[in-house]
Structures are given as structure tokens and as C-alpha cells.
């Protein structure tokens with residue numbers, strides 16, 4: 001149900017999304033930089049951005065992993081992904097994009113060094129299932145950063161699994177306040 005609502009919502013908001021939350025939007029830009037720093041990226045890593053939207057985190061990820069790194073993104077909204085493709089062309093950055101539901105990720109087990117999932121936990125039907133999928137595709141030792149808006153009527157923070165280690169919780173804000181949880185997948 002929530003997934004269907006998300007599709008509908010983002011099929012309408014995609015034309016204005018970058019005005020408020022884009023990679024270059026002041027305030028949000030600095031918040032995104034801080035978010036990406038938490039991923040502790042290294043050159044050449046394989047990174048997944050789950051619910052990639054218009055790709056607003058991608059320039060900051062690319063800056064850290066360099067052209068030898070690989071970025072993968074999935075989103076449930078065709079319109080947001082189309083906008084993401086246009087942004088990537090504009091920025092001259094390559095990423096492997098897929099249309100799909102993050103609760104059933106189309107990636108192999110243990111295939112990413114770092115995973116970002118920002119702004120979608122409030123949207124999915126089952127946040128615990130989403131986190132289980134994220135853990136499945138993470139390599140042992142991978143850094144994972146998740147977060148979404150903090151509003152109590154919306155916020156759906158998943159229960160962390162036992163193999164989540166070095167857990168840190170924080171808050172940050174761009175235009176809106178967010179909860180952020182960062183941790184590593186136990187080696």
C-alpha cells in the first residue's frame with residue numbers, strides 16, 4: 001500500500017524535488033556531504049544508493065570513490081529515475097540504475113562495500129524487511145548509513161540486526177530534520 005502511494009507521490013513531485021532537496025540546494029548540500037562522510041568511502045569501492053531518487057547523493061559519493069568506483073541505484077519511481085539519468089548525464093557521472101522495490105533488492109548477496117538508504121524508510125510497507133535486504137547485499141565489514149525524517153507520526157526506524165556493529169545514532173537537518181543510524185556489517 002505504502003509502496004503504491006510512494007510511486008504516486010514521486011510521479012507528481014519529481015519536477016520540483018531538486019529545487020528543495022537537490023545536490024546543489026544550499027543547507028541540504030552540506031547535510032548530504034556529512035551523510036556521505038559517514039559512509040567512510042575509499043577509492044574504487046562498490047556503493048549502493050537504495051531509493052536513489054534524482055541522484056542527489058551521487059556527486060558526493062563519486063567524489064569519494066573516484067571514477068574507478070561503481071555506483072548502483074534503485075528506485076520504485078520511474079519518473080525519479082528518469083530525472084536521475086538526466087542529472088547523471090549533466091554531471092558526467094556513471095551509475096547502474098534499476099527500477100524496482102527496495103524491499104526485494106535485485107542484487108547478489110554480499111556485493112556492496114557501502115550502502116546508503118536515505119529518505120525511504122518512512123515510505124516502505126515493511127522497514128524491517130528493507131533493512132534485512134540491505135544487510136543481505138552488504139559485504140562483511142561494509143558501512144551502512146540509513147536515515148529519514150524524524151517526525152514522530154512518520155518516523156519508522158527499523159530494529160537493527162545482531163550483526164550490526166559500531167552503531168552510531170545522530171540527527172541532522174537540511175530543510176527537514178532527520179534521524180541517522182550508521183553501523184557496520186560484522187566481519
Ligand SMILES: C[S@@+](CC[C@H](N)C(=O)[O-])C[C@H]1O[C@@H](n2cnc3c(N)ncnc32)[C@H](O)[C@@H]1O
Pocket residue numbers: 003006007010021050051052053054055056057074075076077080100101102103117118119120123124
Ligand atoms: C525522499 S526521496 C529520497 C531520494 C534520495 N535518497 C535522496 O536522498 O534525495 C524517497 C525516494 O524513495 C523512493 N522509494 C520509496 N519507496 C521505495 C521502495 N519501496 N523501493 C524503492 N524506492 C522507493 C521514492 O520513489 C523516492 O525517489
